[in-house]
Amino acid sequence: MARVRNRIAGIISLFGELLITAGVVLGLFVVYSLxxxxxxxxxxxxxxxxxxxxxxxxxxxxxxxxxxxxxxxxPAMGDDDILIKRGTTSAILNHGVAGYYTDPIKSALPxxxxxxxxxxxxxxxxxxxxxxIHKLKTGDAIVFESKDTWYVYKVYKTLPETTKYNVDVxxxxxxxxxxxxxxxxxxxxxxxxxxxSDYRYIVWGELERTExxxxxxxxxxxxx
Numbered sequence: 204m205a206r207v208r209n210r211i212a213g214i215i216s217l218f219g220e221l222l223i224t225a226g227v228v229l230g231l232f233v234v235y236s237l238x239x240x241x242x243x244x245x246x247x248x249x250x251x252x253x254x255x256x257x258x259x260x261x262x263x264x265x266x267x268x269x270x271x272x273x274x275x276x277x278p279a280m281g282d283d284d285i286l287i288k289r290g291t292t293s294a295i296l297n298h299g300v301a302g303y304y305t306d307p308i309k310s311a312l313p314x315x316x317x318x319x320x321x322x323x324x325x326x327x328x329x330x331x332x333x334x335x336i337h338k339l340k341t342g343d344a345i346v347f348e349s350k351d352t353w354y355v356y357k358v359y360k361t362l363p364e365t366t367k368y369n370v371d372v373x374x375x376x377x378x379x380x381x382x383x384x385x386x387x388x389x390x391x392x393x394x395x396x397x398x399x400s401d402y403r404y405i406v407w408g409e410l411e412r413t414e415x416x417x418x419x420x421x422x423x424x425x426x427x
Contacts, residue, residue: 244299244330251298252286259350272312273349275301275322276426277391280335287347291323299330308373313347313354313410317385320347321373326393326404333393336404337363344425345389345408351416353423356389356408364395364402372405380407 255271266272268289275285288295291302301324303310311318324332339358347354360380372390376382387410395404414423
């Protein structure tokens with residue numbers, strides 16, 4: 204009988220050790236996913252962003268869709284200058300940037316006369332550039348900085364949750380936001396709730412004005 208009790212106690216002890224090990228492994232995975240990937244992504248984004256600004260310093264040239272087309276500034280979400288690149292695949296977004304859609308609906312670009320500048324970025328991990336998207340409210344500024352122009356958008360509608368298959372939010376005229384006529388819109392998309400990818404969080408803005416970049420790259424009033 205004592206031998207049986209000792210065996211059971213040994214099994215319970217082993218099971219406990221396995222649970223502790225599993226917990227440590229899970230904890231390390233969470234640290235990697237939510238902290239270390241941010242470190243690596245921010246490092247890559249800083250390097251890429253510096254390259255874009257170096258390219259701008261070289262003078263006139265074609266639109267750069269490889270290294271990045273410019274920077275997004277969203278005061279309500281934080282102080283980051285978010286580099287914008289072409290595409291929304293993991294291979295792009297995992298480098299701590301936002302990307303503009305090439306499919307299922309092709310994004311307009313800010314300089315286009317009409318259309319919807321549609322962007323995606325991670326909410327958690329890999330730079331988490333849209334982590335604080337829920338802090339954006341009606342009237343808040345979203346500013347895109349290109350080589351020669353500041354584009355100042357103002358938020359007019361948010362959609363806290365929608366299916367990940369809802370591509371209508373990316374339409375040139377985002378009717379789900381209440382708009383019915385062509386204009387110059389911007390759409391931010393990311394995962395929700397936090398730490399999941401079950402649904403999508405959407406923010407819509409409309410272009411309020413543009414300002415030419417001066418020699419000192421003086422930002423618009425919304426960023427001062």
